[in-house]
Amino acid sequence: MIEDRVVLVVDDEPGHRLMVRAVLEDDGWTVLEASSGERALTVLAESAESGTVPDVALVDMKMPGMDGMQLLKELQMRRQGMPVVLLTAFGSVGSAVDAMKRGAFDYLTKPADNDELTVVLGKAFEYHKLVRENVRLKAEVGGDLNFIGASPGVERVRDLIAQAGPSEATVLILGQSGTGKELVAEGLHRASNRASRPLIKVNCAALPDDLLESELFGYEKGAFTGAVKDKPGRFQLADGGTLFLDEIGEMPGALQAKLLRVLQEKTIEPLGSVRTIKVDTRIIAATNRDLKREVEAGRFREDLYYRLAVLEIRIPPLCERKEDLPLLVSFLMRKLGNKNNKIIRTVTPAFLDALSGYDWPGNVRELENVLERALILSRSDALGPDLLPPQVSGAREAAVDLGPGFSHAMTSPASLEEAEKLAILRALEENGNHRERTADALGISRRTLQYKLKKFGLTRR
Template structure:
């Protein structure tokens, strides 16, 4: 488990023109577990902030050249999230008020009280972490749909997430693209002791293989062409929290070797650097590939696999948890309606059942995207099965729900007799009996799609005739909604004058 003392770590920049004060503060803060940088002037402090990273700064108000207050005002636009505590040996209410008005977190008179200063530093760092965490939640507007679903696979996954969250061991998440692996990783982080610290992700497949190391470990100024200043890597950014390594199998073997060493010893060097940097991070890795097969091919290190393969979670594909679509689809419709300032839409029971029949190769991501498309493109409030197919041609791909629903429709229309007539059917569909067109010489059986279209047109014509052109009544007779019937009539070219004639 994570120790409280370890979670206090951070880098503090001290800016004071008195060397003895810098040395005294540095020793005290290092004893508390912080990394400490020191500078004697405002100008040097600005260069230091650009070249390195600080989690908090201590500025003396009266500095040679640019004052501490001027320094505070100058850096705030570039480092708005950096907590700054001001110090002075010539205290005054006016100076304190001015510092706080310009964004200082706290103000201390010298000689400093070590106990009060440490409390203030810890409070400032904690407040900054909470704000960063909150801003991240707002930025990604994440929908925690890992908790949505009552299917057996999801109940099992939720139980496993709760169990692994209470430990600090490495986790390997496996599952298909779009199944929600990152959301599972976030759920683990949010339930863990690290929840108030960063959740940082790196997608190893989205970064060129020769840049993965600099993204992971960071780099020093001048390490390579274009490295104009030092940059922290993902491991440093995640310190105290969780690093999520998505598509870990896509790392090069060289990067795998370096990451393995870092994971074993909790330390690394930046690219182009010699200083060893220690880190305290929980590692969660994910892959949509069979890592055993990758090891056999020689593209994934066996020792790294065993390092990561401590706790394994498998995220089920959507086709194995179809009962959850009844909860997921309305959730996505509601969210996309809110996000796009649209009227909230609902799925008809037939549309919802239709979605459950589809095989979802893109998993939850595909379902979410389709619901967003419906929200934006449909003018209807109640989404029928027909509207679904019109707006989402993805659903009609071979082997998908459309093919299966045609089979179901054929069964509903009745068994075919040798001559092609429909039998055993009641209602307007029964009166719309139609013989299947005879195939021309040398041709195969008549096309099912054209046969179904002919049957549908005859059924619509008869329903309209029987209802004296009352579209609403005809729609009820046919078991579809009025808007859908209008669309079908337009598509088939059915007009009142034709019926009257």
């Protein structure tokens, strides 16, 4: 089977980069290049947006500007768990060994031997896979609610949660309403060193401005009419833990300034108080607004935006990851069945096709409501398109037995998946099995095509 492997090669010598690229591409790697440490950080940020996120970094020790040791430190902060292999001159092996003590995976001497290069990077890739699998298994064994899905977009979100969770960085979660921003915040908290401390949630859009301020910072007795006793704010309640500020784009300007001060100084002042209180609270924020546009329009502070967006996690809307619908339906039907004391064992291909033909403006939240409606209206243990609301329902129906408790449900291909598989096979045949041309013909990225090939068990011919 095809296994997508991505490496970031950072070297200021163009000739050596060219040689390394040729060797690694011949070995099946996707190669991202950077000529300096500074450029490498830019490429890393861009890779999260494009979906071609590196699994391994190959970094030259001696470079002008940011050298290999400095870049190693930055990569450890931004992509925790990603192995870094260092390239060093023969006379500088001592410094490479020192770098391994600081967390580098391995080192190679320049010019790198081709066989040694592929072997070491292969081991680094397998190590990275193991780290990610351990994170996934830990979440499953712990009974955590996973971010359901297997699409490239969801895998990218999971990967960013695993990387950013253990850090102390502020995180800005971006996504439409109903995509699961709160689930991502919970995942970040569980993956952090603060998991044993509280996760306190505040919806900035649900509270009036004056009440939001007192909720965040607390107040002292007599601060205003009705303040009959001291009350700690959410920052104090989250001390040592995490504060999740949902819908941060709705926060008024005066409070934005106060929040910026907290982020800078790690102190708060309760209403009616002249004393400052030190707090150790990690901030995770979320919004369905485009904060860059809000900054340009003068509705959101630019300095606060950059303080919050140390790392951005964009959650794809459901319309961009419809291949996750079978998994989501399977999970949600179990959940809703338990809630409503009703078991659904059978769905129809037409039911799934109808779901896949709808754009889901309300995202997963809307899907859950539609499924609960269908479950409640069903007179048997089967779901057909007639149980869907008019804007979602389809026309065709043929029963598919999913087995007890969905043991077979949604894991075997329904008609939608079969059609997708056939389309990929046809495109591969028409393009001589060339992956890049096939991806272009299908209108998807090469990485997404590789994911589909692996998903459907299609091997390289």
